Amino acid sequence: xxxxxxxxxxxxxxxVTGGSRGIGRDTVLNLARRGVRIIFTYHTNQAxxxxxxxxxxxxxxxAHALPLDIGQTGGFDAFAxxxxxxxxxxxxxxxxxxVNNAGISSNVxxxxxxEAELDALYTAHFKAPxxxxxxxxxxxxxGGRIVNISSGLARFAGRNxxxxxxxxxxxxxxxxxxxxxxxxRRITANVVAPGAIATDFSGGIVRDNPEVNKMVADHTALxxxxxxxxxxxxxxxxxxxxFGWVNAQRIEVAGGxxx
Ligand code: NAP
Numbered sequence: 001x002x003x004x005x006x007x008x009x010x011x012x013x014x015x016v017t018g019g020s021r022g023i024g025r026d027t028v029l030n031l032a033r034r035g036v037r038i039i040f041t042y043h044t045n046q047a048x049x050x051x052x053x054x055x056x057x058x059x060x061x062x063a064h065a066l067p068l069d070i071g072q073t074g075g076f077d078a079f080a081x082x083x084x085x086x087x088x089x090x091x092x093x094x095x096x097x098x099v100n101n102a103g104i105s106s107n108v109x110x111x112x113x114x115e116a117e118l119d120a121l122y123t124a125h126f127k128a129p130x131x132x133x134x135x136x137x138x139x140x141x142x143g144g145r146i147v148n149i150s151s152g153l154a155r156f157a158g159r160n161x162x163x164x165x166x167x168x169x170x171x172x173x174x175x176x177x178x179x180x181x182x183x184x185r186r187i188t189a190n191v192v193a194p195g196a197i198a199t200d201f202s203g204g205i206v207r208d209n210p211e212v213n214k215m216v217a218d219h220t221a222l223x224x225x226x227x228x229x230x231x232x233x234x235x236x237x238x239x240x241x242x243f244g245w246v247n248a249q250r251i252e253v254a255g256g257x258x259x
Contacts, residue, residue, distance in 0.1 A: 018102025022199030026232025032056035070128035105202035125167035179248035195254025221256025
């Protein structure tokens with residue numbers, strides 16, 4: 001599709017990792033409703049990704065799914081090239097927003113965490129956002145936005161989340177460094193830290209385990225566990241023009257969990 005010059009500078013383009021399910025899926029759909037063009041990624045669920053792309057298309061927005069494994073950082077150059085080609089298909093050379101959302105869970109005590117588990121969490125939650133952002137920045141327009149997804153577990157300690165919570169804390173610190181070093185390009189970097197959200201994450205434990213769901217509700221001021229629909233609109237809003245002066249901040253989206 002060829003665009004006029006004014007359309008080209010008006011239509012924003014986002015990249016959302018892990019857009020096939022959960023929080024990323026809701027982010028893609030919220031961005032689509034706001035007229036943002038989206039490249040989002042999936043890992044194994046191509047069919048779910050196709051459904052998300054089709055749902056996004058019903059809003060009139062363009063959404064294109066690309067495969068990405070955040071555990072295989074050696075594939076990031078090829079991913080950046082796939083992004084470049086997809087942008088060319090959209091009729092543009094640059095994108096505006098990056099949401100580093102894809103992630104894996106872990107439910108193991110500090111003492112029982114193996115080196116392999118620690119490495120996998122480090123790669124997914126710190127090394128991947130670090131290196132993927134590096135690879136994609138040449139394709140990001142000056143004045144762009146980065147949102148890194150952390151967790152309430154970076155602020156409060158939850159049983160069996162030592163490695164996971166610590167990696168999320170690390171990506172929060174990284175976000176402030178991104179904001180500092182990318183400021184000269186007018187690129188902002190912020191953190192969205194969801195509380196416990198009822199998704200497939202961690203085997204769907206928050207959604208499907210009644211005891212865990214109740215425990216979360218009991219520790220949350222608003223009295224229930226979070227839903228993807230509680231988080232996606234916040235991420236999409238944070239990327240809007242209204243939030244252009246918000247930089248290097250952490251916004252917890254948790255209904256008041258463990259306050
Ligand atoms: P989810 O429902 O399990 O979805 C995970 C997404 O990440 C899917 O799109 C999945 O792709 C993708 N993904 C998984 N492993 C991947 C890999 N190796 N490479 C690339 N993509 C991969 O999770 P969620 O609850 O939406 O969580 C999204 C983010 O929010 C994560 O960073 C998580 O740590 C964070 N978070 C979640 C909660 C919560 O309670 N749910 C709370 C705080 C923070 P496929 O569909 O193809 O597998």
